[in-house]
Amino acid sequence: MEGITEGVNNLNITDSASANKKNRIQVSNTKKPLFFYVNLTKRYMQQHNEVELSALGMAIATVVTITEILKNNGLAVEKKIMTSTVDMREETGGRPVPKAKIEILLGKTEKFDELMAAATEELIDNEEQS
Template structure:
């Protein structure tokens, strides 16, 4: 577990297809852009669509500019594939995946690095993201945890 924590980048957001609403990822990305100057969005499998949506909204609304895009295939063993897909979407890879077949599963992967736009500071001052933490949940917010991964 320490290896994963040591390798985690503080400005990286791993987008899921079903764990959080898109607004969560938009607000988290804005906070990370404010704090670090850039944010790396990453997704596997069916979550790639959500990640692209988040990136395009940030670009279209003037919050960010695109620095780089990486695509590829991630080779996962069947048990890791289920965990990586946030809710078992990896089960669609085949019925033999959980039956001890031991075969690897190939998942599409995409990463986008976004940097603050020239207008970011003005936009952030005019429209800051809602507050984080349990108090935000009490106030009717999303209750966004400090969960960048």
């Protein structure tokens, strides 16, 4: 069992593609609610200063909504937007169908840390009053 864990850990270290994408969130419009992703994106931005949101097909609208919420609250700026298509198989052995893909790289605004600290303080004040 230890050998397997060691092998997996070594694989992650040597796989440069995954090592560079620790700040990527793959968004689904069916698995989690919108504000789960909004809050997750904020946490990733606190850790990494920037985060890449990616989605396929119908989930693209969710990524755009997350981006707009964070921009409108003064927390994020768009650094890069990439669109493409990816061939996906609907079922095993089926023909590949092109699916739209979006990747949006968000960075912290200058006010990010200040706004996050103020939100945390407000949360603590509200808990103390209850």
